[in-house]
Amino acid sequence: MKKTLDAAVLDAAIDNVHRAGMPGLFAEVRDGDQVWCGAAGVADTAGGRPVDAGMRHRVGSVTKTFTAAAVLRQAEKGRIELDAPVGRYLPELVPGERGEAITVRMLIGHTSGLAEYLPYVYPSLKQFPNLAETSPQSLDDHRFTRFDRAELIAAGVDAPAVGTPGGAPGLYSNTNYLLLAELLVRVTGTTAEECVTRDVIERAGLKDTGFPTGTEIAEPHSRLYEAWLGKLDPPRDYSVFDMSFVGPAGSLISTVADMNLFYAQLMAGRIVTRASLEQMRRTGPVISQEGKLIEYGLGLYPMEAPGQDTFWGHGGTVWGGGTLAMTRADGKRQLAVAVNLQRWNSLDASGRPQPHPIDEALEALYRVAMYG
Template identity: 75%
Template sequence: MRKPLDPTELSAALENVHRAGIPGLFAEVRDSDEVWRGAAGVADVVTGRPVTADMRHRVGSITKTFTAAAVLQQVESGRIGLDAPIGRYLPKLVPGERGDVITVRMLLDHTSGLAEYLPYAYPSLKALPVVADTGPQSLDDHRLTRFDPAELIEMGVTAPAVGTPGGTPGVYSNTNYLLLGELLEEVTGTTAEQYITRNVIERAGLRDTELPTGPYVDGPHSQLYEAWFGMIDPPRDYSVYDMSWVGPAAALISTVSDLNRFFGMLLAGEIVGPSSLAQMRRTVPVISQEGRTIDYGLGLHPMQGPGQDIYWGHGGMVWGGGALAMTRADGKRQMAVAVNLQRWHRLDSSGKPQPHPIDDALAALYRVAMSD
């Protein structure tokens, strides 16, 4: 027999993450019609202003699920071929042989072999993924930089390839999703942001979700604190930031309630059709930005919950902020969590991130949230 959500247990687990070192976090857990929302800690370490569960938040790469859904809508309409070469649509952005062999699907599931543009756009991050040899200076340099997506894409396309198109494991790269944004603009005649807003965000009835055009988060929100592996001490606030550096790959602002609503509707076949949803859940091995191999579909990835339950969703990180949204395969149990600190791990003498109590506290929160 299913046990009801335990507000005391959930609140305690949330508070433990705060005590482990996250300034503030908030979450929503749903089980069918039952809903729990909670918050712990502060939205501003200077004033002590508390976080609340309804705050708007930069949710990073969760944006990719929205962009993937928009692309698959266009696949359903016949304007985009899922296995068509990207060069058919964007020959100037992906020229030559690679444009002929890299397909739309390969962009969606990160098997294109295209490199990440970020270390080229942010010179102090040039050593990524070897974080010990990076520095956070570029984060400040580009607070208000308005990037041209075509220039960022060119950085990724002209960089040395990280794999063979269609080969596995794939390598996670924001270049893929900037290209998908340009693809949406090419076939719809409107910007990716406008198309996603009208056909994904508004279609799902999300009232507190947007792809921002400026550097500010409108409405109640938390400051966002970036530690960059202990190199920024104390962590610095990056809540005011121009998000053109990631656009349709990771710029979304949302709430934990809106994220649960979106993933619930997506997995119920209400954003894309059943055949598109089945394609989104076809996974391949992909090397994440943290260097782990994960199973990744088309803008979705699975995570195993307690027992044998499979959850589908996405996580996301920006400078100072992060979120995770997961929905059980049957759609009944959901969890969305947002945190206002990133890269809290310090590095050991070999340059590897050390374990941190926050990791265990978050894992415990996820277990409580997903256990029924």
């Protein structure tokens, strides 16, 4: 068999990210039957405990692919119409004309025009997504707050609209995915977490993936360090946190191996039908939470380099942690990586995040992992 994974090159690339300033990271790269697992740095900056590629991790918005797949499976069963107005299912949550104008498909693809609720429930994030004008104070104030999902949705729905339903570009908003969670409740009679677990996680055969039942991550795991653009120095550990503030929009805990297995199963048409997968891969312009214009489908987005194959997947961030999971369209080449520091860039005099060596080192890791 031709060797397509160069372990020495991958080892060097992941070590370079650690040397650039990342406390710890771990990854799995697959190409057919070949597998490389790597880790560099520490899971605990105080004790020096090393990271390991088998660690559990908060995967943030990678959760959105799971939730989108659960909705599509219900659509395949005829319980949800993707182009039906959300007001047909949840009139009390999105009432009136907006409930009639916003479709389920718009929620999955972030083209509903509904605002992000985070700035309205975390007072110190009022200027979100402009992080330079925010502070992490609300993170400490609400570390153990158990949020009511309906109240979070109401904050996003009642906020000034950020676009017209179906308009382009859309705006990435967690409000959309909390509404999808409530839609799953309405049509299945179970919690959204139970539905995603039964229809997606168990269907994919994932053993180390699930929604949190408390504020801690089951062992083994890394601590999660938040720098908040230099405002937290040294970075603060937010690995213990009540994730009800994001729920089925971003609270899953998983491993890099499970993420690769999930996306491989998805791309093979084993989670949703191939017809549904094609719908997931139809993209339109959306402004990300970082303010970048991206192409976004239904819970998936593409990554590609000029002249190279297209990869599909999702990234995710939580307070202190980040992930990226990408799978080539044919399902054979895969990358899943987890990092234990977030918002490492410092700000210049005008408040703009400055480039950091971590950025370049991560991009180099992604390139060698995906394209060799």
